[in-house]
Amino acid sequence: MKAFINAFFFAILMGLLGGCLYEKGGPLPSDTSSSTNGGTDTSGGGGSTAALDSLPCGSPTTTNAQNQVCFNTAILPLFLANCATSGCHDSKTAEDGYDLTSYEKIVRKGITAGNAKKSKLYQVIIDTSKERMPPPPSAPFSNDKVQLIANWINQGAKNITCETTGSTNSAQAASYSKHLVPILEYYCTGCHNNTSQSGNINLVGYTNVLPLAKNGKLYGSITHATGYQPMPSSSLKLSDCQISLVKKWIDSGMLNN
Ligand code: HEC
Structure with missing residues:
Protein backbone atom coordinates (compact mmCIF):
# COMPACT_ATOMS: atom_id res chain seq x y z
CA MET A 1 0.00 0.00 0.00
CA LYS A 2 2.83 2.37 0.93
CA ALA A 3 4.55 1.64 -2.35
CA PHE A 4 1.32 2.34 -4.13
CA ILE A 5 0.93 5.69 -2.38
CA ASN A 6 4.52 6.63 -3.15
CA ALA A 7 4.06 5.72 -6.78
CA PHE A 8 0.88 7.72 -6.84
CA PHE A 9 2.52 10.88 -5.52
CA PHE A 10 5.50 10.35 -7.74
CA ALA A 11 3.18 10.18 -10.73
CA ILE A 12 1.47 13.41 -9.68
CA LEU A 13 4.82 15.11 -9.14
CA MET A 14 6.08 14.01 -12.51
CA GLY A 15 2.86 15.19 -14.08
CA LEU A 16 3.31 18.63 -12.54
CA LEU A 17 6.96 18.82 -13.50
CA GLY A 18 6.30 17.46 -16.92
CA GLY A 19 3.67 20.10 -17.48
CA CYS A 20 6.13 22.90 -16.92
CA GLN A 155 14.37 47.45 -31.50
CA GLY A 156 11.65 48.55 -29.09
CA ALA A 157 9.70 45.30 -28.57
CA LYS A 158 7.27 46.32 -31.28
CA ASN A 159 4.29 44.40 -32.55
CA ILE A 160 5.60 44.03 -36.09
CA THR A 161 3.37 41.79 -38.15
CA CYS A 162 4.79 39.87 -41.08
CA GLU A 163 2.98 37.89 -43.69
CA THR A 164 3.36 34.17 -43.32
CA THR A 165 3.98 33.52 -46.96
CA GLY A 166 5.15 30.36 -48.59
CA SER A 167 3.58 27.79 -50.78
CA THR A 168 3.73 24.13 -51.50
CA ASN A 169 3.36 22.29 -54.72
CA SER A 170 -0.42 22.15 -55.07
CA ALA A 171 -0.27 18.80 -56.82
CA GLN A 172 1.63 17.33 -53.91
CA ALA A 173 -0.28 14.94 -51.66
CA ALA A 174 -0.57 16.04 -48.03
CA SER A 175 1.32 13.76 -45.69
CA TYR A 176 0.92 13.16 -41.98
CA SER A 177 4.61 12.71 -41.26
CA LYS A 178 5.93 15.32 -43.70
CA HIS A 179 3.39 18.07 -43.16
CA LEU A 180 1.14 17.56 -40.15
CA VAL A 181 3.83 16.52 -37.66
CA PRO A 182 6.19 19.47 -38.26
CA ILE A 183 3.31 21.96 -38.09
CA LEU A 184 1.98 20.44 -34.87
CA GLU A 185 5.45 20.28 -33.33
CA TYR A 186 6.20 23.89 -34.15
CA TYR A 187 2.91 25.43 -33.08
CA CYS A 188 0.99 23.05 -30.87
CA THR A 189 2.72 20.28 -28.94
CA GLY A 190 4.29 22.65 -26.39
CA CYS A 191 0.80 22.73 -24.85
CA HIS A 192 -0.64 19.47 -26.14
CA ASN A 193 1.76 16.62 -25.39
CA ASN A 194 1.79 13.41 -23.39
CA THR A 195 2.44 15.15 -20.07
CA SER A 196 0.77 18.50 -20.65
CA GLN A 197 -2.60 18.10 -22.29
CA SER A 198 -4.23 21.52 -22.32
CA GLY A 199 -7.98 21.12 -22.68
CA ASN A 200 -7.42 17.33 -22.55
CA ILE A 201 -5.97 17.50 -26.04
CA ASN A 202 -2.84 15.56 -26.98
CA LEU A 203 -1.41 16.22 -30.43
CA VAL A 204 1.55 13.86 -30.21
CA GLY A 205 1.04 10.72 -32.28
CA TYR A 206 -1.28 9.76 -35.10
CA THR A 207 -3.74 7.91 -32.86
CA ASN A 208 -4.23 11.07 -30.80
CA VAL A 209 -4.51 13.42 -33.78
CA LEU A 210 -6.90 11.27 -35.85
CA PRO A 211 -10.02 11.61 -33.64
CA LEU A 212 -9.56 15.40 -33.53
CA ALA A 213 -9.28 15.52 -37.29
CA LYS A 214 -12.42 13.38 -37.58
CA ASN A 215 -14.56 15.38 -35.16
CA GLY A 216 -13.64 18.69 -36.81
CA LYS A 217 -11.87 20.17 -33.78
CA LEU A 218 -8.45 20.27 -35.42
CA TYR A 219 -9.65 22.20 -38.45
CA GLY A 220 -12.13 24.30 -36.46
CA SER A 221 -9.46 25.41 -34.01
CA ILE A 222 -6.77 26.31 -36.57
CA THR A 223 -9.21 28.24 -38.76
CA HIS A 224 -10.49 30.11 -35.67
CA ALA A 225 -14.02 29.05 -36.60
CA THR A 226 -16.84 30.05 -34.26
CA GLY A 227 -17.58 27.38 -31.71
CA TYR A 228 -13.93 26.34 -31.36
CA GLN A 229 -11.04 27.58 -29.26
CA PRO A 230 -8.77 29.54 -31.64
CA MET A 231 -5.39 27.79 -31.89
CA PRO A 232 -2.44 28.17 -31.47
CA SER A 233 -3.76 31.40 -29.92
CA SER A 234 -6.39 34.03 -30.58
CA SER A 235 -3.54 36.27 -31.70
CA LEU A 236 -1.73 33.74 -33.87
CA LYS A 237 -3.01 31.80 -36.84
CA LEU A 238 -1.22 29.34 -39.08
CA SER A 239 -0.51 30.60 -42.59
CA ASP A 240 -3.09 29.99 -45.31
CA CYS A 241 -0.67 27.58 -46.92
CA GLN A 242 -0.31 25.54 -43.73
CA ILE A 243 -4.06 25.53 -43.14
CA SER A 244 -4.70 24.35 -46.68
CA LEU A 245 -2.20 21.51 -46.20
CA VAL A 246 -4.05 20.37 -43.09
CA LYS A 247 -7.33 20.57 -45.00
CA LYS A 248 -5.90 18.59 -47.87
CA TRP A 249 -4.72 15.89 -45.49
CA ILE A 250 -8.17 15.72 -43.87
CA ASP A 251 -9.98 15.69 -47.23
CA SER A 252 -7.76 12.95 -48.58
CA GLY A 253 -8.67 10.53 -45.80
CA MET A 254 -6.44 11.45 -42.82
CA LEU A 255 -3.94 8.73 -43.65
CA ASN A 256 -0.97 7.79 -41.50
CA ASN A 257 1.29 8.51 -44.44
C1 HEC B 1 -0.18 28.14 -25.38
C2 HEC B 1 -0.76 26.84 -25.28
C3 HEC B 1 -1.45 26.26 -26.48
C4 HEC B 1 -0.97 26.13 -27.76
C5 HEC B 1 0.38 26.60 -28.30
C6 HEC B 1 -1.97 25.43 -28.50
N1 HEC B 1 -3.04 25.16 -27.70
FE1 HEC B 1 -4.73 24.15 -28.21
N2 HEC B 1 -5.53 24.49 -26.38
C7 HEC B 1 -4.90 25.12 -25.35
C8 HEC B 1 -5.80 25.22 -24.22
C9 HEC B 1 -5.48 25.86 -22.89
C10 HEC B 1 -7.01 24.63 -24.64
C11 HEC B 1 -8.30 24.49 -23.84
C12 HEC B 1 -9.06 25.75 -24.04
C13 HEC B 1 -10.33 25.76 -23.27
O1 HEC B 1 -10.95 24.69 -23.17
O2 HEC B 1 -10.69 26.84 -22.79
C14 HEC B 1 -6.80 24.17 -26.00
C15 HEC B 1 -7.76 23.51 -26.74
C16 HEC B 1 -7.54 22.99 -28.00
C17 HEC B 1 -8.51 22.23 -28.77
C18 HEC B 1 -9.94 21.94 -28.38
C19 HEC B 1 -10.72 23.07 -29.03
C20 HEC B 1 -12.18 23.00 -28.84
O3 HEC B 1 -12.85 23.97 -29.24
O4 HEC B 1 -12.67 22.02 -28.28
C21 HEC B 1 -7.90 21.86 -29.94
C22 HEC B 1 -8.49 21.03 -31.08
C23 HEC B 1 -6.57 22.41 -29.91
N3 HEC B 1 -6.38 23.07 -28.72
C24 HEC B 1 -5.69 22.29 -30.94
C25 HEC B 1 -4.50 23.01 -31.02
C26 HEC B 1 -3.69 23.07 -32.21
C27 HEC B 1 -4.00 22.35 -33.52
C28 HEC B 1 -2.63 23.87 -31.92
C29 HEC B 1 -1.53 24.29 -32.84
C30 HEC B 1 -1.91 24.86 -34.11
C31 HEC B 1 -2.76 24.29 -30.52
N4 HEC B 1 -3.92 23.76 -30.02
C32 HEC B 1 -1.86 25.10 -29.84
C33 HEC B 1 -3.60 25.60 -25.34
C34 HEC B 1 -2.78 25.65 -26.45
Missing part, protein backbone atom coordinates in the same frame (compact mmCIF):
# COMPACT_ATOMS: atom_id res chain seq x y z
CA LEU A 21 9.43 21.52 -17.94
CA TYR A 22 8.48 19.65 -21.00
CA GLU A 23 11.09 19.97 -23.69
CA LYS A 24 9.64 19.03 -26.98
CA GLY A 25 12.93 19.06 -28.83
CA GLY A 26 11.09 19.54 -32.07
CA PRO A 27 11.51 22.28 -34.60
CA LEU A 28 11.34 25.77 -33.16
CA PRO A 29 12.02 29.18 -34.58
CA SER A 30 15.72 28.73 -35.01
CA ASP A 31 16.93 28.48 -38.53
CA THR A 32 16.60 32.03 -39.68
CA SER A 33 19.11 31.74 -42.46
CA SER A 34 16.43 31.20 -45.05
CA SER A 35 14.50 34.36 -44.20
CA THR A 36 13.40 35.72 -47.52
CA ASN A 37 14.01 39.29 -46.48
CA GLY A 38 17.70 38.85 -45.87
CA GLY A 39 17.40 39.94 -42.27
CA THR A 40 19.94 39.97 -39.50
CA ASP A 41 22.05 36.91 -39.54
CA THR A 42 21.00 35.17 -36.39
CA SER A 43 21.77 31.68 -37.55
CA GLY A 44 24.41 29.38 -36.26
CA GLY A 45 23.39 29.13 -32.63
CA GLY A 46 23.75 26.03 -30.52
CA GLY A 47 21.21 24.32 -28.31
CA SER A 48 17.99 22.84 -29.61
CA THR A 49 18.27 24.11 -33.11
CA ALA A 50 16.28 21.64 -35.10
CA ALA A 51 16.22 22.89 -38.65
CA LEU A 52 13.11 24.62 -39.81
CA ASP A 53 13.53 23.38 -43.36
CA SER A 54 11.09 20.67 -42.43
CA LEU A 55 8.34 23.18 -41.66
CA PRO A 56 5.88 23.07 -44.55
CA CYS A 57 5.29 26.27 -46.52
CA GLY A 58 8.72 27.66 -45.71
CA SER A 59 10.43 28.91 -42.58
CA PRO A 60 8.65 31.64 -40.64
CA THR A 61 9.80 35.10 -41.62
CA THR A 62 11.94 36.52 -38.84
CA THR A 63 12.51 40.07 -40.10
CA ASN A 64 10.70 42.37 -42.49
CA ALA A 65 12.18 44.41 -45.33
CA GLN A 66 13.20 47.13 -42.84
CA ASN A 67 15.11 44.52 -40.83
CA GLN A 68 12.65 44.70 -37.94
CA VAL A 69 12.00 41.50 -36.04
CA CYS A 70 8.54 40.10 -36.81
CA PHE A 71 6.58 39.52 -33.64
CA ASN A 72 3.81 37.29 -34.94
CA THR A 73 5.91 34.88 -36.93
CA ALA A 74 9.20 34.83 -34.99
CA ILE A 75 8.66 35.82 -31.37
CA LEU A 76 5.14 34.78 -30.40
CA PRO A 77 5.51 31.11 -31.42
CA LEU A 78 8.64 30.93 -29.23
CA PHE A 79 6.79 32.17 -26.17
CA LEU A 80 3.72 30.06 -26.87
CA ALA A 81 5.59 26.82 -27.42
CA ASN A 82 8.17 27.18 -24.65
CA CYS A 83 6.67 29.38 -21.97
CA ALA A 84 2.89 29.60 -22.24
CA THR A 85 2.47 25.90 -21.62
CA SER A 86 -0.15 24.66 -19.21
CA GLY A 87 0.85 25.17 -15.57
CA CYS A 88 3.53 27.74 -16.44
CA HIS A 89 2.93 31.05 -18.18
CA ASP A 90 -0.47 30.42 -19.71
CA SER A 91 -3.37 32.75 -18.86
CA LYS A 92 -4.69 30.41 -16.19
CA THR A 93 -1.49 29.86 -14.21
CA ALA A 94 0.51 33.01 -15.07
CA GLU A 95 3.42 31.86 -12.88
CA ASP A 96 5.04 34.85 -11.12
CA GLY A 97 2.51 37.09 -12.83
CA TYR A 98 3.78 36.36 -16.31
CA ASP A 99 1.10 35.51 -18.83
CA LEU A 100 2.99 35.02 -22.09
CA THR A 101 0.15 34.33 -24.47
CA SER A 102 -0.20 37.51 -26.53
CA TYR A 103 1.67 40.67 -27.50
CA GLU A 104 -0.13 42.89 -24.99
CA LYS A 105 0.51 40.47 -22.17
CA ILE A 106 4.13 39.75 -23.06
CA VAL A 107 5.19 43.43 -23.18
CA ARG A 108 3.25 44.29 -20.03
CA LYS A 109 5.82 42.86 -17.63
CA GLY A 110 9.52 42.05 -17.74
CA ILE A 111 10.36 43.92 -20.94
CA THR A 112 12.24 47.22 -21.04
CA ALA A 113 11.62 48.24 -24.62
CA GLY A 114 14.90 49.17 -26.27
CA ASN A 115 17.08 47.47 -23.69
CA ALA A 116 17.26 43.69 -23.64
CA LYS A 117 19.87 43.56 -20.87
CA LYS A 118 17.53 45.41 -18.52
CA SER A 119 14.59 43.19 -19.43
CA LYS A 120 13.75 40.51 -16.89
CA LEU A 121 12.35 38.26 -19.59
CA TYR A 122 15.66 38.39 -21.41
CA GLN A 123 17.73 37.99 -18.24
CA VAL A 124 16.01 34.75 -17.29
CA ILE A 125 16.55 33.33 -20.75
CA ILE A 126 20.33 33.85 -20.61
CA ASP A 127 20.62 32.99 -16.90
CA THR A 128 23.02 30.12 -16.26
CA SER A 129 21.72 29.24 -12.80
CA LYS A 130 18.68 27.11 -12.01
CA GLU A 131 16.56 30.24 -12.40
CA ARG A 132 17.01 29.97 -16.14
CA MET A 133 13.92 29.86 -18.36
CA PRO A 134 12.68 27.56 -19.67
CA PRO A 135 13.84 25.76 -16.52
CA PRO A 136 16.12 22.73 -16.58
CA PRO A 137 15.87 19.95 -17.70
CA SER A 138 14.45 21.82 -20.71
CA ALA A 139 17.24 22.88 -23.02
CA PRO A 140 18.08 26.59 -22.93
CA PHE A 141 17.08 28.70 -25.90
CA SER A 142 19.67 28.36 -28.62
CA ASN A 143 21.91 31.34 -29.40
CA ASP A 144 19.93 32.27 -32.47
CA LYS A 145 16.67 32.39 -30.54
CA VAL A 146 18.32 34.42 -27.77
CA GLN A 147 19.68 36.81 -30.40
CA LEU A 148 16.29 37.10 -32.04
CA ILE A 149 14.63 38.01 -28.74
CA ALA A 150 17.45 40.47 -27.92
CA ASN A 151 17.07 42.14 -31.31
CA TRP A 152 13.32 42.33 -30.91
CA ILE A 153 13.57 44.02 -27.47
CA ASN A 154 16.43 46.31 -28.52
Whole structure:
Protein backbone atom coordinates (compact mmCIF):
# COMPACT_ATOMS: atom_id res chain seq x y z
CA MET A 1 0.00 0.00 0.00
CA LYS A 2 2.83 2.37 0.93
CA ALA A 3 4.55 1.64 -2.35
CA PHE A 4 1.32 2.34 -4.13
CA ILE A 5 0.93 5.69 -2.38
CA ASN A 6 4.52 6.63 -3.15
CA ALA A 7 4.06 5.72 -6.78
CA PHE A 8 0.88 7.72 -6.84
CA PHE A 9 2.52 10.88 -5.52
CA PHE A 10 5.50 10.35 -7.74
CA ALA A 11 3.18 10.18 -10.73
CA ILE A 12 1.47 13.41 -9.68
CA LEU A 13 4.82 15.11 -9.14
CA MET A 14 6.08 14.01 -12.51
CA GLY A 15 2.86 15.19 -14.08
CA LEU A 16 3.31 18.63 -12.54
CA LEU A 17 6.96 18.82 -13.50
CA GLY A 18 6.30 17.46 -16.92
CA GLY A 19 3.67 20.10 -17.48
CA CYS A 20 6.13 22.90 -16.92
CA LEU A 21 9.43 21.52 -17.94
CA TYR A 22 8.48 19.65 -21.00
CA GLU A 23 11.09 19.97 -23.69
CA LYS A 24 9.64 19.03 -26.98
CA GLY A 25 12.93 19.06 -28.83
CA GLY A 26 11.09 19.54 -32.07
CA PRO A 27 11.51 22.28 -34.60
CA LEU A 28 11.34 25.77 -33.16
CA PRO A 29 12.02 29.18 -34.58
CA SER A 30 15.72 28.73 -35.01
CA ASP A 31 16.93 28.48 -38.53
CA THR A 32 16.60 32.03 -39.68
CA SER A 33 19.11 31.74 -42.46
CA SER A 34 16.43 31.20 -45.05
CA SER A 35 14.50 34.36 -44.20
CA THR A 36 13.40 35.72 -47.52
CA ASN A 37 14.01 39.29 -46.48
CA GLY A 38 17.70 38.85 -45.87
CA GLY A 39 17.40 39.94 -42.27
CA THR A 40 19.94 39.97 -39.50
CA ASP A 41 22.05 36.91 -39.54
CA THR A 42 21.00 35.17 -36.39
CA SER A 43 21.77 31.68 -37.55
CA GLY A 44 24.41 29.38 -36.26
CA GLY A 45 23.39 29.13 -32.63
CA GLY A 46 23.75 26.03 -30.52
CA GLY A 47 21.21 24.32 -28.31
CA SER A 48 17.99 22.84 -29.61
CA THR A 49 18.27 24.11 -33.11
CA ALA A 50 16.28 21.64 -35.10
CA ALA A 51 16.22 22.89 -38.65
CA LEU A 52 13.11 24.62 -39.81
CA ASP A 53 13.53 23.38 -43.36
CA SER A 54 11.09 20.67 -42.43
CA LEU A 55 8.34 23.18 -41.66
CA PRO A 56 5.88 23.07 -44.55
CA CYS A 57 5.29 26.27 -46.52
CA GLY A 58 8.72 27.66 -45.71
CA SER A 59 10.43 28.91 -42.58
CA PRO A 60 8.65 31.64 -40.64
CA THR A 61 9.80 35.10 -41.62
CA THR A 62 11.94 36.52 -38.84
CA THR A 63 12.51 40.07 -40.10
CA ASN A 64 10.70 42.37 -42.49
CA ALA A 65 12.18 44.41 -45.33
CA GLN A 66 13.20 47.13 -42.84
CA ASN A 67 15.11 44.52 -40.83
CA GLN A 68 12.65 44.70 -37.94
CA VAL A 69 12.00 41.50 -36.04
CA CYS A 70 8.54 40.10 -36.81
CA PHE A 71 6.58 39.52 -33.64
CA ASN A 72 3.81 37.29 -34.94
CA THR A 73 5.91 34.88 -36.93
CA ALA A 74 9.20 34.83 -34.99
CA ILE A 75 8.66 35.82 -31.37
CA LEU A 76 5.14 34.78 -30.40
CA PRO A 77 5.51 31.11 -31.42
CA LEU A 78 8.64 30.93 -29.23
CA PHE A 79 6.79 32.17 -26.17
CA LEU A 80 3.72 30.06 -26.87
CA ALA A 81 5.59 26.82 -27.42
CA ASN A 82 8.17 27.18 -24.65
CA CYS A 83 6.67 29.38 -21.97
CA ALA A 84 2.89 29.60 -22.24
CA THR A 85 2.47 25.90 -21.62
CA SER A 86 -0.15 24.66 -19.21
CA GLY A 87 0.85 25.17 -15.57
CA CYS A 88 3.53 27.74 -16.44
CA HIS A 89 2.93 31.05 -18.18
CA ASP A 90 -0.47 30.42 -19.71
CA SER A 91 -3.37 32.75 -18.86
CA LYS A 92 -4.69 30.41 -16.19
CA THR A 93 -1.49 29.86 -14.21
CA ALA A 94 0.51 33.01 -15.07
CA GLU A 95 3.42 31.86 -12.88
CA ASP A 96 5.04 34.85 -11.12
CA GLY A 97 2.51 37.09 -12.83
CA TYR A 98 3.78 36.36 -16.31
CA ASP A 99 1.10 35.51 -18.83
CA LEU A 100 2.99 35.02 -22.09
CA THR A 101 0.15 34.33 -24.47
CA SER A 102 -0.20 37.51 -26.53
CA TYR A 103 1.67 40.67 -27.50
CA GLU A 104 -0.13 42.89 -24.99
CA LYS A 105 0.51 40.47 -22.17
CA ILE A 106 4.13 39.75 -23.06
CA VAL A 107 5.19 43.43 -23.18
CA ARG A 108 3.25 44.29 -20.03
CA LYS A 109 5.82 42.86 -17.63
CA GLY A 110 9.52 42.05 -17.74
CA ILE A 111 10.36 43.92 -20.94
CA THR A 112 12.24 47.22 -21.04
CA ALA A 113 11.62 48.24 -24.62
CA GLY A 114 14.90 49.17 -26.27
CA ASN A 115 17.08 47.47 -23.69
CA ALA A 116 17.26 43.69 -23.64
CA LYS A 117 19.87 43.56 -20.87
CA LYS A 118 17.53 45.41 -18.52
CA SER A 119 14.59 43.19 -19.43
CA LYS A 120 13.75 40.51 -16.89
CA LEU A 121 12.35 38.26 -19.59
CA TYR A 122 15.66 38.39 -21.41
CA GLN A 123 17.73 37.99 -18.24
CA VAL A 124 16.01 34.75 -17.29
CA ILE A 125 16.55 33.33 -20.75
CA ILE A 126 20.33 33.85 -20.61
CA ASP A 127 20.62 32.99 -16.90
CA THR A 128 23.02 30.12 -16.26
CA SER A 129 21.72 29.24 -12.80
CA LYS A 130 18.68 27.11 -12.01
CA GLU A 131 16.56 30.24 -12.40
CA ARG A 132 17.01 29.97 -16.14
CA MET A 133 13.92 29.86 -18.36
CA PRO A 134 12.68 27.56 -19.67
CA PRO A 135 13.84 25.76 -16.52
CA PRO A 136 16.12 22.73 -16.58
CA PRO A 137 15.87 19.95 -17.70
CA SER A 138 14.45 21.82 -20.71
CA ALA A 139 17.24 22.88 -23.02
CA PRO A 140 18.08 26.59 -22.93
CA PHE A 141 17.08 28.70 -25.90
CA SER A 142 19.67 28.36 -28.62
CA ASN A 143 21.91 31.34 -29.40
CA ASP A 144 19.93 32.27 -32.47
CA LYS A 145 16.67 32.39 -30.54
CA VAL A 146 18.32 34.42 -27.77
CA GLN A 147 19.68 36.81 -30.40
CA LEU A 148 16.29 37.10 -32.04
CA ILE A 149 14.63 38.01 -28.74
CA ALA A 150 17.45 40.47 -27.92
CA ASN A 151 17.07 42.14 -31.31
CA TRP A 152 13.32 42.33 -30.91
CA ILE A 153 13.57 44.02 -27.47
CA ASN A 154 16.43 46.31 -28.52
CA GLN A 155 14.37 47.45 -31.50
CA GLY A 156 11.65 48.55 -29.09
CA ALA A 157 9.70 45.30 -28.57
CA LYS A 158 7.27 46.32 -31.28
CA ASN A 159 4.29 44.40 -32.55
CA ILE A 160 5.60 44.03 -36.09
CA THR A 161 3.37 41.79 -38.15
CA CYS A 162 4.79 39.87 -41.08
CA GLU A 163 2.98 37.89 -43.69
CA THR A 164 3.36 34.17 -43.32
CA THR A 165 3.98 33.52 -46.96
CA GLY A 166 5.15 30.36 -48.59
CA SER A 167 3.58 27.79 -50.78
CA THR A 168 3.73 24.13 -51.50
CA ASN A 169 3.36 22.29 -54.72
CA SER A 170 -0.42 22.15 -55.07
CA ALA A 171 -0.27 18.80 -56.82
CA GLN A 172 1.63 17.33 -53.91
CA ALA A 173 -0.28 14.94 -51.66
CA ALA A 174 -0.57 16.04 -48.03
CA SER A 175 1.32 13.76 -45.69
CA TYR A 176 0.92 13.16 -41.98
CA SER A 177 4.61 12.71 -41.26
CA LYS A 178 5.93 15.32 -43.70
CA HIS A 179 3.39 18.07 -43.16
CA LEU A 180 1.14 17.56 -40.15
CA VAL A 181 3.83 16.52 -37.66
CA PRO A 182 6.19 19.47 -38.26
CA ILE A 183 3.31 21.96 -38.09
CA LEU A 184 1.98 20.44 -34.87
CA GLU A 185 5.45 20.28 -33.33
CA TYR A 186 6.20 23.89 -34.15
CA TYR A 187 2.91 25.43 -33.08
CA CYS A 188 0.99 23.05 -30.87
CA THR A 189 2.72 20.28 -28.94
CA GLY A 190 4.29 22.65 -26.39
CA CYS A 191 0.80 22.73 -24.85
CA HIS A 192 -0.64 19.47 -26.14
CA ASN A 193 1.76 16.62 -25.39
CA ASN A 194 1.79 13.41 -23.39
CA THR A 195 2.44 15.15 -20.07
CA SER A 196 0.77 18.50 -20.65
CA GLN A 197 -2.60 18.10 -22.29
CA SER A 198 -4.23 21.52 -22.32
CA GLY A 199 -7.98 21.12 -22.68
CA ASN A 200 -7.42 17.33 -22.55
CA ILE A 201 -5.97 17.50 -26.04
CA ASN A 202 -2.84 15.56 -26.98
CA LEU A 203 -1.41 16.22 -30.43
CA VAL A 204 1.55 13.86 -30.21
CA GLY A 205 1.04 10.72 -32.28
CA TYR A 206 -1.28 9.76 -35.10
CA THR A 207 -3.74 7.91 -32.86
CA ASN A 208 -4.23 11.07 -30.80
CA VAL A 209 -4.51 13.42 -33.78
CA LEU A 210 -6.90 11.27 -35.85
CA PRO A 211 -10.02 11.61 -33.64
CA LEU A 212 -9.56 15.40 -33.53
CA ALA A 213 -9.28 15.52 -37.29
CA LYS A 214 -12.42 13.38 -37.58
CA ASN A 215 -14.56 15.38 -35.16
CA GLY A 216 -13.64 18.69 -36.81
CA LYS A 217 -11.87 20.17 -33.78
CA LEU A 218 -8.45 20.27 -35.42
CA TYR A 219 -9.65 22.20 -38.45
CA GLY A 220 -12.13 24.30 -36.46
CA SER A 221 -9.46 25.41 -34.01
CA ILE A 222 -6.77 26.31 -36.57
CA THR A 223 -9.21 28.24 -38.76
CA HIS A 224 -10.49 30.11 -35.67
CA ALA A 225 -14.02 29.05 -36.60
CA THR A 226 -16.84 30.05 -34.26
CA GLY A 227 -17.58 27.38 -31.71
CA TYR A 228 -13.93 26.34 -31.36
CA GLN A 229 -11.04 27.58 -29.26
CA PRO A 230 -8.77 29.54 -31.64
CA MET A 231 -5.39 27.79 -31.89
CA PRO A 232 -2.44 28.17 -31.47
CA SER A 233 -3.76 31.40 -29.92
CA SER A 234 -6.39 34.03 -30.58
CA SER A 235 -3.54 36.27 -31.70
CA LEU A 236 -1.73 33.74 -33.87
CA LYS A 237 -3.01 31.80 -36.84
CA LEU A 238 -1.22 29.34 -39.08
CA SER A 239 -0.51 30.60 -42.59
CA ASP A 240 -3.09 29.99 -45.31
CA CYS A 241 -0.67 27.58 -46.92
CA GLN A 242 -0.31 25.54 -43.73
CA ILE A 243 -4.06 25.53 -43.14
CA SER A 244 -4.70 24.35 -46.68
CA LEU A 245 -2.20 21.51 -46.20
CA VAL A 246 -4.05 20.37 -43.09
CA LYS A 247 -7.33 20.57 -45.00
CA LYS A 248 -5.90 18.59 -47.87
CA TRP A 249 -4.72 15.89 -45.49
CA ILE A 250 -8.17 15.72 -43.87
CA ASP A 251 -9.98 15.69 -47.23
CA SER A 252 -7.76 12.95 -48.58
CA GLY A 253 -8.67 10.53 -45.80
CA MET A 254 -6.44 11.45 -42.82
CA LEU A 255 -3.94 8.73 -43.65
CA ASN A 256 -0.97 7.79 -41.50
CA ASN A 257 1.29 8.51 -44.44
C1 HEC B 1 -0.18 28.14 -25.38
C2 HEC B 1 -0.76 26.84 -25.28
C3 HEC B 1 -1.45 26.26 -26.48
C4 HEC B 1 -0.97 26.13 -27.76
C5 HEC B 1 0.38 26.60 -28.30
C6 HEC B 1 -1.97 25.43 -28.50
N1 HEC B 1 -3.04 25.16 -27.70
FE1 HEC B 1 -4.73 24.15 -28.21
N2 HEC B 1 -5.53 24.49 -26.38
C7 HEC B 1 -4.90 25.12 -25.35
C8 HEC B 1 -5.80 25.22 -24.22
C9 HEC B 1 -5.48 25.86 -22.89
C10 HEC B 1 -7.01 24.63 -24.64
C11 HEC B 1 -8.30 24.49 -23.84
C12 HEC B 1 -9.06 25.75 -24.04
C13 HEC B 1 -10.33 25.76 -23.27
O1 HEC B 1 -10.95 24.69 -23.17
O2 HEC B 1 -10.69 26.84 -22.79
C14 HEC B 1 -6.80 24.17 -26.00
C15 HEC B 1 -7.76 23.51 -26.74
C16 HEC B 1 -7.54 22.99 -28.00
C17 HEC B 1 -8.51 22.23 -28.77
C18 HEC B 1 -9.94 21.94 -28.38
C19 HEC B 1 -10.72 23.07 -29.03
C20 HEC B 1 -12.18 23.00 -28.84
O3 HEC B 1 -12.85 23.97 -29.24
O4 HEC B 1 -12.67 22.02 -28.28
C21 HEC B 1 -7.90 21.86 -29.94
C22 HEC B 1 -8.49 21.03 -31.08
C23 HEC B 1 -6.57 22.41 -29.91
N3 HEC B 1 -6.38 23.07 -28.72
C24 HEC B 1 -5.69 22.29 -30.94
C25 HEC B 1 -4.50 23.01 -31.02
C26 HEC B 1 -3.69 23.07 -32.21
C27 HEC B 1 -4.00 22.35 -33.52
C28 HEC B 1 -2.63 23.87 -31.92
C29 HEC B 1 -1.53 24.29 -32.84
C30 HEC B 1 -1.91 24.86 -34.11
C31 HEC B 1 -2.76 24.29 -30.52
N4 HEC B 1 -3.92 23.76 -30.02
C32 HEC B 1 -1.86 25.10 -29.84
C33 HEC B 1 -3.60 25.60 -25.34
C34 HEC B 1 -2.78 25.65 -26.45
